[in-house]
Amino acid sequence: MTLLSIENLSITFEGAPAPAVTSVSIEVEPGARVGIIGESGSGKSVTAMSVLRLNDESIMVYGDASRVMFDGKDLLRADDRALREIRGRRISMIFQDPMSVLNPVFTVGAQIVDVLRAHSSTTRKAARSAVVRSLAEVGIRDPDRVFDQYPHELSGGMRQRVMIAMAIASRPRLLIADEATSALDVTVQAAVLGTLDRLAVERDMAVLMITHDMGVVARFCDVVYVMYRGDVVEHGPVSQILLAPQHEYTRRLLTAVPRLRG
Numbered sequence: 001m002t003l004l005s006i007e008n009l010s011i012t013f014e015g016a017p018a019p020a021v022t023s024v025s026i027e028v029e030p031g032a033r034v035g036i037i038g039e040s041g042s043g044k045s046v047t048a049m050s051v052l053r054l055n056d057e058s059i060m061v062y063g064d065a066s067r068v069m070f071d072g073k074d075l076l077r078a079d080d081r082a083l084r085e086i087r088g089r090r091i092s093m094i095f096q097d098p099m100s101v102l103n104p105v106f107t108v109g110a111q112i113v114d115v116l117r118a119h120s121s122t123t124r125k126a127a128r129s130a131v132v133r134s135l136a137e138v139g140i141r142d143p144d145r146v147f148d149q150y151p152h153e154l155s156g157g158m159r160q161r162v163m164i165a166m167a168i169a170s171r172p173r174l175l176i177a178d179e180a181t182s183a184l185d186v187t188v189q190a191a192v193l194g195t196l197d198r199l200a201v202e203r204d205m206a207v208l209m210i211t212h213d214m215g216v217v218a219r220f221c222d223v224v225y226v227m228y229r230g231d232v233v234e235h236g237p238v239s240q241i242l243l244a245p246q247h248e249y250t251r252r253l254l255t256a257v258p259r260l261r262g
């Protein structure tokens with residue numbers, strides 16, 4: 001069964017002359033790596049945020065025919081209680097800026113422990129060892145020391161790993177990554193993508209990867225959706241899109257990354 005099915009999604013902001021997103025449909029199978037690529041303003045983030053209902057619904061509306069089906073439930077019509085069950089537990093999201101998620105006044109360990117304990121009843125002590133294990137799992141070499149550090153003591157790449165550890169602590173079925181590696185330099189980005197890749201396989205976790213970087217798509221995704229001005233203009237297996245792009249905009253995206261051709 002399809003894990004996530006975004007159907008006919010349209011999003012209109014108050015006072016905007018046209019919808020920001022028009023009838024977008026995206027499917028994510030269990031364990032799949034699905035990319036959404038597109039230029040700035042094409043609607044990638046508002047589409048991703050609709051899955052967790054994180055758009056500010058006081059200033060926008062979803063279309064009447066829009067559905068976001070997850071595990072047989074329409075999240076656009078789910079109540080707060082159902083959404084709380086899903087957010088951070090069945091579906092987690094990571095962003096470009098870890099500092100928007102990490103609290104500067106608590107150690108990273110304490111923050112991940114809180115996430116763990118919000119979702120399961122473990123003792124503090126058991127939680128500490130579980131967190132140390134997940135810090136190691138995301139490729140942090142000295143997890144015991146990092147556990148007791150504050151976010152500002154860590155490098156950007158390390159913070160990104162901590163955020164991933166936090167996002168996967170509850171063993172979600174789906175991880176949404178919105179430009180999560182865009183701010184990192186190339187080598188750190190490759191290492192973080194490698195870690196996500198391994199985790200996805202080990203945990204049979206699906207990843208919805210939002211990026212404007214075709215290199216990230218080529219390296220990480222099986223399937224990609226190309227967005228342009230609020231629409232999906234084409235989608236398919238990454239190899240097919242890379243080798244035989246149908247849409248003019250996709251071709252332009254590809255010429256921007258010459259080393260991927262052929």
Ligand SMILES: Nc1ncnc2c1ncn2[C@@H]1O[C@H](COP(=O)(O)OP(=O)(O)OP(=O)(O)O)[C@@H](O)[C@H]1O
Binds near residue numbers: 039045059
């Ligand atoms: N809070 C908002 N109020 C009004 N319009 C908004 C708001 N957020 C997004 N939009 C509109 O929705 C469109 C899509 O925005 P979105 O953030 O999804 O783009 P994106 O593809 O994620 O771009 P980027 O690559 O820069 O992150 C934008 O062009 C903007 O006009």
Ligand SMILES: [Mg+2]
Binds near residue numbers: 045
């Ligand atoms: Mg965005």
